[in-house]
Amino acid sequence: MSQATSTQIQLAARPTGWPTAETFRTVEVTYGDLEPGQVRVANEYVSVDPYMRGRMNDVKSYVPPFALDETMTGGAVGRVVESASDDVPVGALVLHQYGWRDVVQEDAGGFQVLPEIPGVPSSLYLGILGMTGLTAYVGLTTIADLHEGDTVFVSGAAGAVGTAVGQIARLLGAGRVIGSAGSAEKVELLTSRYGYDAAFNYKDGPVREQLREVTPDGVDVFFDNVGGDHLEAALDRMNTGGRIALCGAISQYNDTERTPGPDNLANAITRGLTLRGFTLGGYLDHAPRFRELMTGWFSEEKIAYDETVVDGIEKAPQAFLDMMSGGNVGKMLVRTGA
């Protein structure tokens, strides 16, 4: 038993528009000896995710907003270094939601012991084997009702969720898979590494025109991470009976004024389209089936992934901002190295 120092990032102020240096605060917390039932975990990786921007606002949402002057919560994986619980022993690899800190000490019930699979880095439990992969899977299957042969369009396709969506779509029998991303390098990766049949750089010109060129037969399923002009472009290209999974609208998260919606939503009437929004909270019961599928695909080397890793928990705010502006390929992670 011993004391431990933990470096933590708190929400210091609710941002208007883009978060700034004033939004976050770094603090040192000293944990005392473990209470009965507690464990102490040295984090390995901490996740930064687009949905966190919404929680920085003080608005009612599906999850409560982040509390001011408290440590940012969110997904993280680490290893148990001290334990006063039989259920979560020293040495166990654990997943938790205590977020942006290098060391955490809490009741054992807040930690999920992970299997240790040879060849599977712990970071994957924050990525394709975790919420990221599950988001892609649920969005394609339950939300967008993917059918064999469907043409699938994915916005923000080089991000953590997008790279998973393209591959899962293909593995589940999609016909053509199309993606958009924000740089020539990402576009190249989509077709060379992530199984996309075609991709375009949305900064090269109007999304509406670029999407039309690469979807001569229209789109059956649109998996939207971006919103804005991507959603508008897709609504123009959707085939009759098409399904749109509304997963994210990262293009709008830092808007300070209300942004008008797509000018062609009436296409949903004439074409019989379904737009369905989702967050993962209501679909966690799909996790076992997903993990079984994804672990299988992974062991068969059918899954590629990228991670953009930033070292040091004090860099978490910058990692978050980089991710929001598209500075990542695949999953954005903070390596804590506590």
Place this chain on the structure above:
Amino acid sequence: MSQATSTQIQLAARPTGWPTAETFRTVEVTYGDLEPGQVRVANEYVSVDPYMRGRMNDVKSYVPPFALDETMTGGAVGRVVESASDDVPVGALVLHQYGWRDVVQEDAGGFQVLPEIPGVPSSLYLGILGMTGLTAYVGLTTIADLHEGDTVFVSGAAGAVGTAVGQIARLLGAGRVIGSAGSAEKVELLTSRYGYDAAFNYKDGPVREQLREVTPDGVDVFFDNVGGDHLEAALDRMNTGGRIALCGAISQYNDTERTPGPDNLANAITRGLTLRGFTLGGYLDHAPRFRELMTGWFSEEKIAYDETVVDGIEKAPQAFLDMMSGGNVGKMLVRTGA
């Protein structure tokens, strides 16, 4: 056997914005003796419907556009006055899609013989017993997945579809039913005659504010006939897991420029909403079940209806325009009296 003269309304020009006097043309057509298999029908009622505005444009849609310089097609009921077909005898009441004319002569295959039910006027086959009622039923059940106890909001609630939606929702077990309409008289009718628990006049103030006042517990199902600010207001009030049936967007049909969509579509993500557009073409298999239900309700006197009737086929264009600007209560019909 004899000749017959028919007065018909043709589409003379595709309108930009609101249709005008130049949009339509009245012509006299002379039918000769019946060919084998043909019938001649004297129409009783001709339907004018909001969807027809979309078909006046020359754009690809779920149904082809109206042909220029041809008679406007659409629902009508009439009586067979001459017949060269055993299947459709003289005197039969028939439903057909030959539209805006007082007399029609075509192959018998284009006419559906209707049952003659005591106390059921023929006009109802264009209204609550016809496509109008079926639209309400399919939208509530198949599209919006109505559950017992749901709070239902209906825009354009005093129109043909809206008056049916409120009553069907209540008969199927909805909790609270809320409607909007465009005049004080209509609002009064909604609560006094059509089973709405609350209603408001959308011309009295911002829909967003008015809707908030009458939906303290939010909205589970929104049946949208109007689009625009109604859709935006509803998106603010939808409960988690809510369903929106996109049936019409009459507020936008005559727009000459692209209209921005709702500024709060991202609520669909955080609240897990489903927006589903539909037209009836794909759901005609629900008609038998619907007719059985609705005929039963009607005979039990559980269904109220209104019709706004204009006399004379040459008045069809004006009836259509009046309907588009809200001049009707319930179903808008042209009585041909051929």
